Amino acid sequence: MNLEVVGITVLWTFLYGYLIVASIDFGAGFFSYYSYRTRKEHVIQNIIKRYLSPVWEVTNVFLIFFIVGIVGFFPDTAYYYGTALLVPGSVAIILLAIRGSYYAFNTYGIKSREIYAFLYGATGLLIPASLSTVLTISEGGYIEIQNGKILFQYNKLFLSLYSWSVVLLAIVSVLYISAMFLTFYAAKANDLPALEIVRRWALIWSAPTIFCSLIVFYSINLHNPGHYQHITDLSWMFACSFLFFLAAVYFVWKKKNYGLSFICVMVQFAFAFYGYGASHLPYLLYPYLSMYEHFTNQSMAVALIIAFLTGLLLLIPSLFLLMKLFLFNIRYVRGQMHPKGE
Amino acid sequence: MFANDPVIYSRALMSLTFVFHIIFATIGVGIPVLIALAEWMGICRNDPHYTLMARRWTRGYVITVAVGVVSGTALGLQINLLWPNFMRIAGQAIGLPMFMEIFAFFFEAIFLGIYMYTWDRFKPKIHFLFIIPVVIGASCSALFITLVNSFMNAPQGFEIVDGIIGNVQPLKAMFTPASPTKVSHVLVSAYLTSAFIIAGSAAYALLKGKHHIYYKKVLNMTLFAAFVFAIATFLIGDLSGKYLAKYQPEKLAAGEWHFETMSHAPLIVGGILTETHEVKYGWKIPFALSVLAHGNPKSEVKGLNDFPADEIPPLWIHYTFDAMVGIGGYLTSIPLLFVLAFWFRKGNPYNKLLLAAIVIGGPLAMFAIEYGWIYAEVGRQPWILRGYMKTQQGATTSEHVGLLFVVFLALYVILGISCLRVLVKMFKNNTPEDELKLQNKESALK
Numbered sequence: 001m002n003l004e005v006v007g008i009t010v011l012w013t014f015l016y017g018y019l020i021v022a023s024i025d026f027g028a029g030f031f032s033y034y035s036y037r038t039r040k041e042h043v044i045q046n047i048i049k050r051y052l053s054p055v056w057e058v059t060n061v062f063l064i065f066f067i068v069g070i071v072g073f074f075p076d077t078a079y080y081y082g083t084a085l086l087v088p089g090s091v092a093i094i095l096l097a098i099r100g101s102y103y104a105f106n107t108y109g110i111k112s113r114e115i116y117a118f119l120y121g122a123t124g125l126l127i128p129a130s131l132s133t134v135l136t137i138s139e140g141g142y143i144e145i146q147n148g149k150i151l152f153q154y155n156k157l158f159l160s161l162y163s164w165s166v167v168l169l170a171i172v173s174v175l176y177i178s179a180m181f182l183t184f185y186a187a188k189a190n191d192l193p194a195l196e197i198v199r200r201w202a203l204i205w206s207a208p209t210i211f212c213s214l215i216v217f218y219s220i221n222l223h224n225p226g227h228y229q230h231i232t233d234l235s236w237m238f239a240c241s242f243l244f245f246l247a248a249v250y251f252v253w254k255k256k257n258y259g260l261s262f263i264c265v266m267v268q269f270a271f272a273f274y275g276y277g278a279s280h281l282p283y284l285l286y287p288y289l290s291m292y293e294h295f296t297n298q299s300m301a302v303a304l305i306i307a308f309l310t311g312l313l314l315l316i317p318s319l320f321l322l323m324k325l326f327l328f329n330i331r332y333v334r335g336q337m338h339p340k341g342e
Numbered sequence: 343m344f345a346n347d348p349v350i351y352s353r354a355l356m357s358l359t360f361v362f363h364i365i366f367a368t369i370g371v372g373i374p375v376l377i378a379l380a381e382w383m384g385i386c387r388n389d390p391h392y393t394l395m396a397r398r399w400t401r402g403y404v405i406t407v408a409v410g411v412v413s414g415t416a417l418g419l420q421i422n423l424l425w426p427n428f429m430r431i432a433g434q435a436i437g438l439p440m441f442m443e444i445f446a447f448f449f450e451a452i453f454l455g456i457y458m459y460t461w462d463r464f465k466p467k468i469h470f471l472f473i474i475p476v477v478i479g480a481s482c483s484a485l486f487i488t489l490v491n492s493f494m495n496a497p498q499g500f501e502i503v504d505g506i507i508g509n510v511q512p513l514k515a516m517f518t519p520a521s522p523t524k525v526s527h528v529l530v531s532a533y534l535t536s537a538f539i540i541a542g543s544a545a546y547a548l549l550k551g552k553h554h555i556y557y558k559k560v561l562n563m564t565l566f567a568a569f570v571f572a573i574a575t576f577l578i579g580d581l582s583g584k585y586l587a588k589y590q591p592e593k594l595a596a597g598e599w600h601f602e603t604m605s606h607a608p609l610i611v612g613g614i615l616t617e618t619h620e621v622k623y624g625w626k627i628p629f630a631l632s633v634l635a636h637g638n639p640k641s642e643v644k645g646l647n648d649f650p651a652d653e654i655p656p657l658w659i660h661y662t663f664d665a666m667v668g669i670g671g672y673l674t675s676i677p678l679l680f681v682l683a684f685w686f687r688k689g690n691p692y693n694k695l696l697l698a699a700i701v702i703g704g705p706l707a708m709f710a711i712e713y714g715w716i717y718a719e720v721g722r723q724p725w726i727l728r729g730y731m732k733t734q735q736g737a738t739t740s741e742h743v744g745l746l747f748v749v750f751l752a753l754y755v756i757l758g759i760s761c762l763r764v765l766v767k768m769f770k771n772n773t774p775e776d777e778l779k780l781q782n783k784e785s786a787l788k
């Protein structure tokens with residue numbers, strides 16, 4: 001494998017990590033607000049809190065990793081995307097800021113208020129929507145270069161079927177992934193009333209995920225036929241993704257193997273996400289940025305990869321410890337330990 | 343022209359986010375050190391008061407971390423969104439430390455989660471071990487980002503041929519002549535500021551008539567620490583001046599209103615600059631600038647007249663330099679008085695006047711941080727990459743930056759106020775006296 005491929009694979013893997021952990025978090029925000037409105041909060045608030053409190057900050061680092069990493073490996077992305085993303089990027093920053101800080105104020109600080117819960121729930125859906133526009137823009141067609149100046153066409157973005165279908169898919173997937181995870185977590189915690197509720201959410205949001213993916217395929221074909229061609233070349237990956245989807249839903253339907261079911265969800269999204277990524281290459285921004293022409297210099301690339309491997313040596317044991325203490329520790333998950341430790 | 347100039351707005355927005363982030367970043371770097379110190383004292387002396395300090399500070403700390411994380415995320419995005427031209431060149435040379443910083447964040451975030459939620463799951467000595475990665479992670483994130491900033495001040499480790507960057511040596515770019523003084527000054531001043539902020543809050547409680555021994559223990563510990571950090575900040579600040587004299591003489595000269603190159607140069611404090619570059623009402627300390635620059639009263643210091651007129655930084659940074667150094671003097675003498683009174687048992691270290699001076703020291707220290715950064719960053723102007731790229735060339739061409747400035751200003755004001763309110767409420771509703779009573783009750787039950 002050449003360095004370019006190593007670089008993009010590393011980055012894509014972290015974005016995949018963000019997709020999973022952030023979806024759990026975003027969706028949990030929405031469900032938590034929903035349960036608040038339907039007066040079921042006492043049933044599920046506990047499991048949501050117990051999982052989220054120790055890990056929310058780690059989630060954010062996945063995103064930063066991707067941003068810093070992509071500019072490190074492909075410095076020209078800053079130039080092309082910088083202009084285009086100024087407004088949508090700033091919207092995402094503001095939403096992330098509101099969400100992160102009010103979550104912390106609410107959880108560690110003073111008693112909860114409905115307005116915090118609302119902000120937490122609403123941003124949970126708006127952030128994936130605004131972040132997903134990056135993928136839309138990367139398909140090309142929304143950026144024009146005139147006299148060396150980059151122009152971004154907002155109206156085109158707002159009027160395109162493709163861009164709205166991606167937003168829809170992002171939101172639905174977030175709810176699906178999150179509900180599937182909460183099902184697994186509630187089962188592990190042996191919290192039957194909560195399990196009852198989140199299992200139903202998981203089933204409700206499963207079919208729309210597939211339906212929205214189909215719309216996205218359809219509109220990609222309209223928007224960028226060349227890319228669609230690459231997707232069909234990789235159709236086996238999307239077929240695998242679908243099979244794992246069926247397996248995951250089957251287990252939840254039959255009320256068994258919740259752990260395995262969530263692993264199936266992760267594999268389902270891995271196939272779809274890497275399949276989409278692979279079909280997108282070599283372009284990072286169609287047709288201006290390609291990963292071969294706009295790679296950083298050799299010595300920096302080698303340095304970054306060495307730093308990455310060293311970093312992983314530290315990171316993997318630490319993440320493992322975190323999961324062991326909070327995710328796979330039965331006593332903690334069941335709430336037999338006081339979560340605040342105080 | 344001004345009304346719609348993306349460069350001006352980009353600078354304004356970037357400065358705004360920095361000025362906000364640096365408050366939380368400074369706390370983020372310094373507080374873990376003090377938490378570690380308190381927990382360690384608690385273990386050594388078997389004194390629950392110190393352990394309680396560590397617990398209480400951790401609870402406040404997570405709140406400020408949250409704001410640090412979100413403002414830092416904003417910075418990470420804005421740096422790319424507002425300076426796309428700069429990042430595409432500099433990214434080639436300086437990607438490495440930025441990338442490593444993220445691992446430091448990961449490390450810190452993971453262990454902070456563990457530390458916070460495992461007080462009762464491990465024995466004290468084991469639990470103490472979990473704060474160490476937090477301390478290391480926080481200080482390393484400051485280390486790496488400051489290395490990036492050092493590179494902007496003293497770029498090296500690459501060549502530019504026909505506008506294309508080549509022959510990059512990542513390690514040489516990462517460790518520049520600016521790094522040693524910059525990194526150490528930033529770290530120590532963050533420790534100093536954090537110690538003073540905590541000392542200030544304890545002094546405030548004592549002033550308000552609380553007299554629990556807990557507050558006095560907090561005050562003793564943090565002020566002794568502040569004393570050590572203040573002296574270190576002072577010494578390293580002096581070394582930073584020597585670095586500037588050698589590598590960025592225009593920054594030093596602009597900060598000191600030093601126009602003619604000469605030996606036996608005086609240091610000017612305060613004053614007003616006339617149109618003809620004469621200093622009025624200032625206080626001249628003979629030879630002091632020569633000492634700051636080279637450690638020798640006879641040495642020669644380069645003046646601003648030796649630089650092209652369009653490469654001279656704004657002259658108002660003189661005041662921010664004076665303010666930083668002035669506050670530095672204050673922050674050294676107050677702990678000194680306290681420590682002297684404590685050791686020689688002369689006078690009362692807890693007298694009202696001294697306590698009030700300590701309370702003021704907390705916010706002053708934070709102002710010193712801001713002034714220091716403004717001096718360092720504005721003093722680099724007009725360069726964004728000294729000697730290679732001017733700030734003008736680095737900026738975005740987008741036309742929406744003005745609106746964004748207003749939006750972000752509102753965001754930071756709201757976040758800042760909410761954060762302060764949450765912290766005040768949190769510590770007021772749950773006083774150390776109450777917590778200690780509760781602890782005693784629990785241990786009586788056992």
Ligand code: HDD
Binds near residue numbers: 527534712
């Ligand atoms: C509590 C904060 C604080 C205090 C008391 C001081 N400083 Fe400072 N100073 C900083 C906080 C700071 C800083 C915020 O950390 C800066 C900004 C950029 C940097 O590298 O550190 C800085 C920068 C800075 C620079 C510019 C370095 C550069 O641009 O590379 C110089 C020359 C000094 N300082 C010198 C001093 C001196 C002689 C002090 C005497 C007491 C002093 N500082 C006290």
Ligand code: HEM
Binds near residue numbers: 490715719
């Ligand atoms: C280490 C932490 C840093 C702090 C606390 C800091 C602080 C500041 C401050 C206070 C300003 C305002 C200057 C002004 O008003 O003109 C500024 C400007 C700026 N900084 Fe830094 N800076 C840091 C590092 C960096 C880094 C790492 C970068 C880029 C990679 C950067 C890029 C800029 C730019 C582009 C400006 C705008 C120039 C201008 O305002 O004239 N800074 N920074």
Ligand code: HEM
Binds near residue numbers: 061368410413487
């Ligand atoms: C002296 C200057 C700076 C210091 C000491 C500093 C330190 C920190 C610290 C300690 C945090 C984590 C908050 C916490 O967990 O406690 C943080 C967050 C962050 N900082 Fe800064 N920072 C500085 C300047 C900058 C600059 C110039 C940038 C932009 C390039 C930046 C980017 C970030 C980012 C992206 C985060 C969020 C990371 C996350 O999601 O956890 N910082 N910073």
